Amino acid sequence: MHDFTYHRPTNLADAAKALGGASEAKIIAGGMTLVPTMKQRLASPSDLIDLAGIAELKGIKLEGSTVTVGAMTTHAEVADSADVKKAIPALAGIGDPQVRHRGTIGGSISNNDPAADYPAAILGLDATIVTNKRKIKADDFFKGMFETALAGDEIVTSVSFPKPEKAGYAKFPNPASRYAMVGVMVAKTAGGVRVAVTGAGPSVFRQKDMEKALSGSFSADALKGVTVDSNGLNSDIHGAADYRAHLVGVMAGRAVAAAK
Ligand SMILES: Cc1cc2nc3c(=O)[nH]c(=O)nc-3n(C[C@H](O)[C@H](O)[C@H](O)COP(=O)(O)OP(=O)(O)OC[C@H]3O[C@@H](n4cnc5c(N)ncnc54)[C@H](O)[C@@H]3O)c2cc1C
Numbered sequence: 335m336h337d338f339t340y341h342r343p344t345n346l347a348d349a350a351k352a353l354g355g356a357s358e359a360k361i362i363a364g365g366m367t368l369v370p371t372m373k374q375r376l377a378s379p380s381d382l383i384d385l386a387g388i389a390e391l392k393g394i395k396l397e398g399s400t401v402t403v404g405a406m407t408t409h410a411e412v413a414d415s416a417d418v419k420k421a422i423p424a425l426a427g428i429g430d431p432q433v434r435h436r437g438t439i440g441g442s443i444s445n446n447d448p449a450a451d452y453p454a455a456i457l458g459l460d461a462t463i464v465t466n467k468r469k470i471k472a473d474d475f476f477k478g479m480f481e482t483a484l485a486g487d488e489i490v491t492s493v494s495f496p497k498p499e500k501a502g503y504a505k506f507p508n509p510a511s512r513y514a515m516v517g518v519m520v521a522k523t524a525g526g527v528r529v530a531v532t533g534a535g536p537s538v539f540r541q542k543d544m545e546k547a548l549s550g551s552f553s554a555d556a557l558k559g560v561t562v563d564s565n566g567l568n569s570d571i572h573g574a575a576d577y578r579a580h581l582v583g584v585m586a587g588r589a590v591a592a593a594k
Contacts, residue, residue: 361442399497405440426503449513453538458519458530479536502593516581520589553588
């Protein structure tokens with residue numbers, strides 16, 4: 335790995351200053367994606383800003399009907415949280431086991447891997463991403479493969495999830511990495527039914543035909559008449575586009591059946 339300057343700020347203002355202070359600076363959260371990327375020399379940041387020393391970025395709060403998860407909260411903490419289990423059990427089931435003690439929600443969504451689980455949860459549950467500069471609705475956050483609405487000097491500080499009436503997540507994991515070949519979050523929210531699909535396309539997306547079908551009747555049966563178009567879906571060594579399209583239907587049905 336190349337040389338870099340390591341910063342460990344203890345507050346958000348210092349982190350933002352360090353991030354804006356060098357053109358090739360990068361935030362490091364759990365390092366689960368960033369460190370391997372640096373090892374492969376696909377990223378060569380001049381400065382690494384470690385968020386681990388900033389207490390205000392950690393933890394989970396349930397206030398009224400909103401669950402707020404700090405950006406540096408790990409997948410394990412989300413999975414184990416009594417508040418999450420009570421308000422949004424579908425979110426508690428989402429952390430991947432291998433890296434759950436280091437990987438963070440902020441790192442996962444900032445990275446926006448096409449096969450990551452959290453983007454589906456955030457889009458499906460109509461969450462709001464809070465940064466050191468603004469609030470971004472999930473519908474405006476995920477822009478494309480590994481691309482988000484975040485500016486280069488912007489830091490995710492937390493994610494707020496409104497408690498849904500019901501939600502469920504089902505994932506067909508890649509047997510080697512456990513990343514989603516296809517994962518579907520289905521939620522009955524105050525604003526209507528939302529269906530968010532990860533793994534199938536270049537970035538997480540909403541499946542509007544399924545949303546319409548489930549608005550009529552929130553049941554796996556209601557999805558039977560919906561055909562998923564394989565145009566634009568991923569085709570790779572793990573699976574062809576038409577196989578992924580088929581999995582979207584199967585996972586959506588399982589997610590609805592599991593919703594609580
Ligand atoms: C073997 C393996 C298997 C995995 N399986 C799965 C899986 O099944 N499902 C799944 O969803 N994920 C999976 N992951 C991903 C993992 O769970 C982490 O979410 C992911 O690696 C990123 O989180 P991190 O905290 O490690 O971020 P880092 O690697 O530290 O950072 C990732 C990127 O986000 C940026 N960043 C980090 N935090 C912030 C912030 N607060 N604000 C702005 N930018 C930020 C960094 O600059 C970097 O570009 C897997 C990873 C590995 C290595």
